[in-house]
Amino acid sequence: MHLDHDLDEKYPHRHTYSAPATERPDGTRRALRIGLGGPVGSGKTATVAALCRALRTEVSIAVVTNDIYTREDADFLLRQAVLPPERIQAVETGACPHTAIRDDISANLEAVEDLEDAVGPLDLILVESGGDNLTATFSKGLVDAQVFVIDVAGGDDIPRKGGPGVTTADLLVINKTDLAPYVGSDLERMALDAKKQRGELPVAFTSLTSAEGVGPVADWVRARLAAWTA
Template sequence: MSVERALRVGIAGPVGTGKSSLAAALCGALAGDIEIGVVTNDIYTDEDARFLRSTGVLPAERIVAVQTGCCPHTAIRDDVSENLLAVETLEAEVGPLDVVLIESGGDNLTATFSPALADTQVFVLDCAGGDDVPRKGGPGVERADLLVINKVDLAPLVGADVELMVSDARERRGDRPLLAVSVRDPASVEAIAGWVREELARHRAGTLVPADPGPMAPHGHGHGHDHAH
């Protein structure tokens, strides 16, 4: 059974891994033949949305910001209503759209999207964060639909071993898709865009079933207690 609404692609990962740059690069690569929009998430600002608008990759009205006012993962997993409303409003105002990218605010290795919000999700790491990060695992690293190891061009400058990162990620992920890239490299961007096109084809055919990477581990926020999501 075919699906009429846009494919919702979640993009999550720690702070500074290049989520906004990836979203901008994907918009540039896909906008010629795919109707696309973006919903960004920040705690208190619309910084990511303003960055995307400044790149000129999409008309400004196709980029909307959600200010979560709380831990970033809360709005993409625990209570997704604000993001769902933003996606639905975006589609109603500028649609019909083929793809909506939903960028999470920067979070830690436990952050994943609820399948009620994202049909498919990308988890982004980067070489500058340390080549031991894939080995540490977590639901995004292990079970996101696509793992992107970004900034491979910086690996020699920060002493990161890309092959080790890929090997450790493969051990965690099995045969789930994995790309080691630089979003500044057109060939790298096209590889990720190709994956999005494949997911869109599955979505349109009604064969894409959102998979839940799993609940997050208990964690603290410095307010005296831990909780799980």
């Protein structure tokens, strides 16, 4: 699922694990793992919640959240009742979130495996990073594909600035498009800059204030699931 591009040459220390096996120890196929990263406040947790609502009647899904010292994101998902409580696991990273999704992935791997043991078989596990910056990337030993979420309120120059999250994520999500007129962000410019940075890699524009706002991301996840189970 990962597209290597030249990330490993530019940032060899960021990917220190080989791709995980596609089967569990009992021989059954494990769940597809998709990581969601992005800056603080970009809408990662809201995107996870919207994806759970969109997909929970179609596939067996679970979520792992990452926060530094709290269960804030997991508690939000629980309050929203997007999934049964036993399908949501919280990881407290104790340090910058990227350490637990890229450098030492053991806590997240344990959470993923515990979910598969407890409520499996699962089709999909979403692993949400705590809020980080434009350098946040997931280890290939943890997830099969990465979604990177930015938002228009952060400035329409973010796609142009690039960074590993923007340039190499399997899907770039530009969120909160409904705010563009109020914060002076040019969506067309963002689309053009993202295209220059990412080439043929997909970009989705979302506004989670509408019922169908997460539709483009949900469709992308469905396509990844279809490829995973083919």
